[in-house]
Amino acid sequence: MASIGKGAITIRVLIVLCLALVSCEAQGRGGHGGVGLRGGVGLRGGVDLRGGGPGAGLGKEFNVIQFGALPGGKADSTQAFIKAWVAACSYTASARVVIPQGVFKVAEVIFSGPCTNPNPMLIQVIGTVIADSDPSNYPDKGWITISQVDGVRVFGGGTFDGQGQNMWKYDDCRTDPNCVYLPAALYLENVKNARIQWLNLVNAMGFHMHISDSQNVRVNRVTINSPAESPNTDGIHISRSQTVNIGRTSIATGDDCISIGQGAMNVSIKQVTCGPGHGISVGSLGRLPNEMDVRGVLVTNCTFMGTTNGARIKTFAASGASRASAIVFDNLIMNNVQNPINIDQFYDSDSSAKPSLVKISDVTFQNIRGTTASPVAVNLVCSKLAPCDLKFNNINLKSSGPVTSTCTNAQVQYTGIQVPPPCK
Numbered sequence: 295m296a297s298i299g300k301g302a303i304t305i306r307v308l309i310v311l312c313l314a315l316v317s318c319e320a321q322g323r324g325g326h327g328g329v330g331l332r333g334g335v336g337l338r339g340g341v342d343l344r345g346g347g348p349g350a351g352l353g354k355e356f357n358v359i360q361f362g363a364l365p366g367g368k369a370d371s372t373q374a375f376i377k378a379w380v381a382a383c384s385y386t387a388s389a390r391v392v393i394p395q396g397v398f399k400v401a402e403v404i405f406s407g408p409c410t411n412p413n414p415m416l417i418q419v420i421g422t423v424i425a426d427s428d429p430s431n432y433p434d435k436g437w438i439t440i441s442q443v444d445g446v447r448v449f450g451g452g453t454f455d456g457q458g459q460n461m462w463k464y465d466d467c468r469t470d471p472n473c474v475y476l477p478a479a480l481y482l483e484n485v486k487n488a489r490i491q492w493l494n495l496v497n498a499m500g501f502h503m504h505i506s507d508s509q510n511v512r513v514n515r516v517t518i519n520s521p522a523e524s525p526n527t528d529g530i531h532i533s534r535s536q537t538v539n540i541g542r543t544s545i546a547t548g549d550d551c552i553s554i555g556q557g558a559m560n561v562s563i564k565q566v567t568c569g570p571g572h573g574i575s576v577g578s579l580g581r582l583p584n585e586m587d588v589r590g591v592l593v594t595n596c597t598f599m600g601t602t603n604g605a606r607i608k609t610f611a612a613s614g615a616s617r618a619s620a621i622v623f624d625n626l627i628m629n630n631v632q633n634p635i636n637i638d639q640f641y642d643s644d645s646s647a648k649p650s651l652v653k654i655s656d657v658t659f660q661n662i663r664g665t666t667a668s669p670v671a672v673n674l675v676c677s678k679l680a681p682c683d684l685k686f687n688n689i690n691l692k693s694s695g696p697v698t699s700t701c702t703n704a705q706v707q708y709t710g711i712q713v714p715p716p717c718k
């Protein structure tokens with residue numbers, strides 16, 4: 295749909311559809327003029343994105359079985375997945391890689407571009423994909439990687455199961471700062487104009503989803519599920535990326551539900567439920583030299599259930615200088631959360647280390663309510679060398695006993711209700 299002539303016709307058709315459908319979002323989409331991906335409209339008409347469906351109108355099917363994949367979960371189907379992708383990526387019209395009903399085992403798979411196919415790539419996951427559990431098969435950062443693709447959509451109601459229970463014993467990142475992370479289940483690297491929706495990610499070896507060096511990524515109606523004790527299994531990690539929207543997603547895991555790392559800009563997170571997990575965090579920042587700033591983060595209408603943290607910002611001590619700013623945590627419900635509001639600039643650091651040089655400013659916490667599992671509902675440990683600049687509006691966090699705030703090096707403007715009472 296990037297070809298001009300055809301595009302013009304498609305645009306007209308889509309405009310009509312957009313007028314008819316309230317759900318049609320009017321957003322430009324870079325290289326594909328938005329039209330292809332917004333083809334969401336057409337897609338919904340053609341197929342039930344949640345399930346299999348006939349796939350009418352979704353372009354030519356490149357079924358992994360036709361490329362040699364074997365269901366049953368025993369045989370290795372890695373090469374079949376890659377061949378199906380390569381064929382679709384170089385096809386000249388709309389193309390859809392299909393992973394049908396059944397269980398398919400694969401090791402590292404890279405869906406790599408750029409594609410000569412001018413249309414957005416579709417990957418329809420209907421069945422269950424399970425990971426091979428030999429650590430030597432994962433030299434890179436991902437299990438299923440999408441790399442250097444402009445225009446891609448992954449959907450279909452199926453499951454990526456990282457079989458992390460076989461691999462978590464190899465994770466030493468809690469004790470070794472120079473450790474190598476286990477691969478992310480779904481790694482988007484250098485991707486533009488991507489939509490990930492109606493998918494299940496379970497028991498990832500490392501992060502469930504890692505979005506890096508990418509632009510314009512939307513994640514919707516994804517379910518992420520791993521045990522509370524699984525190590526470093528962040529739900530979604532974002533770094534060095536602009537315009538990432540996450541919505542209607544439910545995350546249960548052993549680490550941060552969502553972590554927003556260096557270089558993340560214009561990130562919006564709406565209607566996410568988190569728990570078990572470590573909350574929604576900006577950070578950790580300041581671990582590496584020359585990190586990029588974090589700017590423009592909105593976390594709204596989210597619910598936390600029994601998590602260790604709620605809304606959190608964390609930076610290492612002894613860090614390089616960077617900024618985290620224009621951050622809003624809004625309309626959040628905390629159910630029995632240990633640290634509902636938490637800034638920690640000595641994250642994982644020695645208390646005798648030099649204070650962090652990450653400047654946290656223009657951060658708003660508003661309409662945050664519910665219950666805290668510890669008496670310190672608000673805990674702000676900011677850096678002496680870069681005090682935090684924060685706004686608190688309508689905070690109402692209760693427990694069975696008294697609740698308190700503690701603050702170090704924090705400048706806070708308070709408005710509205712404050713339970714716990716502000717720091718003096």
Ligand SMILES: *[C@@H]1O[C@H](CO)[C@@H](O)[C@H](O)[C@H]1NC(C)=O
Pocket residue numbers: 321536537538539560562
């Ligand atoms: C920020 O993201 C929104 C979508 O959430 C988008 O419409 C807007 O163009 C983005 N702004 C910038 C500066 O990238």
Ligand SMILES: *[C@@H]1O[C@H](CO)[C@@H](O)[C@H](O)[C@H]1NC(C)=O
Pocket residue numbers: 564594595625
């Ligand atoms: C958040 O939820 C409220 C209702 O609880 C709704 O009015 C508002 O539009 C929602 N905001 C977003 C950004 O989804």
